[in-house]
Amino acid sequence: MIVARELLGKIVVRTWNEHLLSGVISETEAYLGETDTASHASRGRTPRTQTMYGPPGRAYVYLVYGMFNMFNVVTEPEGVASAVLIRGLQPLQGHEVMRELRKSGKGLTDGPGKLCQALAIDRTLNGIDLTAGQPLWIEDRNIKPGPIYSGPRIGIDYAGDHDRLAERRFWIEKG
Numbered sequence: 411m412i413v414a415r416e417l418l419g420k421i422v423v424r425t426w427n428e429h430l431l432s433g434v435i436s437e438t439e440a441y442l443g444e445t446d447t448a449s450h451a452s453r454g455r456t457p458r459t460q461t462m463y464g465p466p467g468r469a470y471v472y473l474v475y476g477m478f479n480m481f482n483v484v485t486e487p488e489g490v491a492s493a494v495l496i497r498g499l500q501p502l503q504g505h506e507v508m509r510e511l512r513k514s515g516k517g518l519t520d521g522p523g524k525l526c527q528a529l530a531i532d533r534t535l536n537g538i539d540l541t542a543g544q545p546l547w548i549e550d551r552n553i554k555p556g557p558i559y560s561g562p563r564i565g566i567d568y569a570g571d572h573d574r575l576a577e578r579r580f581w582i583e584k585g
Contacts (some may be wrong), residue, residue, distance in 0.1 A: 413485040414440035414494045415580050417548070419555030422481075422499060425545045426530040429507045433499030433519055433529070434553060437581040439563045441482070443491040448569035451491030461537045462491040469546060471526075471536040478523030481531045483540060483548070497564075499525045500584065520584075555582040 415438075423432045441449040443462070450459045450472070461470045462484055470482040470493045486492035499519040501508060508528035509515045519525040526532070531546065540548050560577040567574065 411440040411442070411578060411580075413483070414438040414578065415558055417483065417494055417496070418558055418580060418582050419553040421502065421549040421551055421553070422496065422525075422529065423547050423549055424529040424531065426507070429504050431504035431508060431529050432502040433525070434502060434555075435496055435498075435548075436500050436555075436584060437496075437498030437579070439495040439497055439580075440485075440578040441493050441495065442578070443486065446569075447573045448563060448566040449491070449493075455491070459491060462493050463489055464537065467539060467541045469531075469535050469538050469540055471531060471533050473533060474523070479526040479532050480522045481526050481529075481535075495522055496525065497522050497579070498581065498584075499529075501528070558582055 417435050417438050420435050421432055443449055443451045446452060451462050455463055464484055465488045466484050468484040470484050472480055474480055482493035482495045484493050501519055508518055511530055512528045517524055519528050535546050558580055560580050562575050563579045
């Protein structure tokens, strides 16, 4: 959960078709591996969760509802499944391209599926090293995020009570 808080205020940067797209991370959710009933890893290692067991600093990108990509950051040492879902961004660069990719300007990056559409993040990026600098990475520009709020994660009704109600979602005020 430490990394979920520390990612707030960091910058996600994506190069796509010669465009630079970026945004400040404004909302995250922590998924704590095999003991967390809301985590994909709660069922153990599978082809889908293999990336979560890889080295930290990798992108874990998966599809939900057959239509929305979700972008996560792997956070624990290799062999230990854990990831942080990037739930929201405050756009910095490439607003027009993001609007074209989303086919909308409303709520451009205020949800995990929306931000993946706006930044052209799909499963081809699953497993890439987010510290390598291309085509998707995270920068620390020493932005002070201000007050950090926490609450239960969203959309995990299937999880056990303890995991469903635990405050593992973190956010900052929208800029």
